[in-house]
Amino acid sequence: QKEVEQNSGPLSVPEGAIASLNCTYSDRGSQSFFWYRQYSGKSPELIMFIYSNGDKEDGRFTAQLNKASQYVSLLIRDSQPSDSATYLCAVIMDTGRRALTFGSGTRLQVQP
Amino acid sequence: NAGVTQTPKFQVLKTGQSMTLQCAQDMNHNSMYWYRQDPGMGLRLIYYSASEGTTDKGEVPNGYNVSRLNKREFSLRLESAAPSQTSVYFCASTFGAGVGLNEQFFGPGTRLTVL
Numbered sequence: 001q002k003e004v005e006q007n008s009g010p011l012s013v014p015e016g017a018i019a020s021l022n023c024t025y026s027d028r029g030s031q032s033f034f035w036y037r038q039y040s041g042k043s044p045e046l047i048m049f050i051y052s053n054g055d056k057e058d059g060r061f062t063a064q065l066n067k068a069s070q071y072v073s074l075l076i077r078d079s080q081p082s083d084s085a086t087y088l089c090a091v092i093m094d095t096g097r098r099a100l101t102f103g104s105g106t107r108l109q110v111q112p
Numbered sequence: 113n114a115g116v117t118q119t120p121k122f123q124v125l126k127t128g129q130s131m132t133l134q135c136a137q138d139m140n141h142n143s144m145y146w147y148r149q150d151p152g153m154g155l156r157l158i159y160y161s162a163s164e165g166t167t168d169k170g171e172v173p174n175g176y177n178v179s180r181l182n183k184r185e186f187s188l189r190l191e192s193a194a195p196s197q198t199s200v201y202f203c204a205s206t207f208g209a210g211v212g213l214n215e216q217f218f219g220p221g222t223r224l225t226v227l
Contacts, residue, residue, distance in 0.1 A: 008152070032214050043202055043218040044155070088154065092214055099145060099170060100204075100216060102154040 003027065004091050006103035014111050019076040021106050023089030026070070032092040033065055033072045034100065039085045047087075048074065079110045114138055116219035118203050124225045125193045133188040133222050135203030143206050144186035145216065146170075146178065148199040155202065161186055193226045200224070 003026045013019045021035075032051055036044035048063040050056045050072065056063045062075040072091075076083055086107045090100040116137045125131055137144065142163050147155040157170030161180040175197060177189045186205075190197060200223050204216040 004154075034215065043221050046215055046217065049215055090155075099157050099160050100155070102147075102156075104152060104154040 003093065003101050004089055004103040006087075006089050006106045008104055009107040010109045011106055012109045012111060013079050015079060015081060017079050017110075019079045019083065019108055019110070021074040021076075021087050021089075021108065023072045023074075023103055024070055025072070025089075025091045025093070025101075027091070027093040028067075028070060030067075030070075030091045030093050033063070034090040034092075035061075035063060035072075035074045036088040036090060037083075037085045038088055038105065044088055076108075079108075081110045081112050084108055084110045116203055116205055116217055118201075118219035118222050120222060121220065122223050124227065125190075126227050127194060129193050130189070130191050131193065131224075132190075133201055133203075133224075134185070135187065135219055136185045137203075137205040137217075137219075138184065139205060139217065140183070141205035141207055141217075142183070144180065145204040145206075146176075146186070146188045147202045147204065148172065148197075149202060149221075150199050158188065158201075190224075193224075195226045198224060198226045 035048045038044045050063040050065045060077045064073045086105040088105045089103040119134045145160040146158040149155045159178040161167045164183045203219040206216045
């Protein structure tokens with residue numbers, strides 16, 4: 001079983017719609033959760049981080065965390081073609097190491 | 113502020129050759145990391161350095177060595193390159209101390225091909 005799981009996609013949504021990206025993790029003791037966006041041929045870029053249960057909003061992005069269900073999600077409102085990218089979920093599972101464990105990523109396609 | 117820089121951007125090696133990938137950060141971060149990214153597999157941790165003077169193995173350390181030269185620089189060495197090491201290599205850094213300071217920032221990557 002992979003430690004951080006994401007649906008590889010592609011997830012296709014029309015421009016202006018809400019894109020919902022999901023991630024589950026195996027380590028119940030995980031404390032820190034991150035969403036990165038990666039355009040083809042580029043490095044990962046941090047979009048959001050969340051540490052506490054509930055929602056965290058930043059502009060068009062909302063991260064949701066449910067530690068009881070070991071589930072973290074990213075909502076993108078008013079999706080734009082420029083949001084088309086691979087979204088990587090990452091979790092810090094070993095707080096001593098503070099290294100990220102990544103999911104394989106979900107490819108998002110926003111159709112104009 | 114350049115953030116995290118990596119050299120070279122591209123490299124082609126023959127099996128058995130050696131090389132060093134360089135990484136530097138100017139954000140006064142304590143912790144630095146090396147990841148590799150293969151198609152469909154996300155990023156996997158090779159080695160990390162929690163602070164200057166310390167290094168530890170990650171998920172896939174075999175075939176690699178690292179040096180934390182000073183607080184700014186963290187290098188990755190392939191002693192005898194193998195085709196299985198063909199990948200994109202990313203360096204990252206973070207303050208690494210306390211909740212709220214774990215956000216990692218990535219360099220542009222090195223695309224390595226081993227023939």
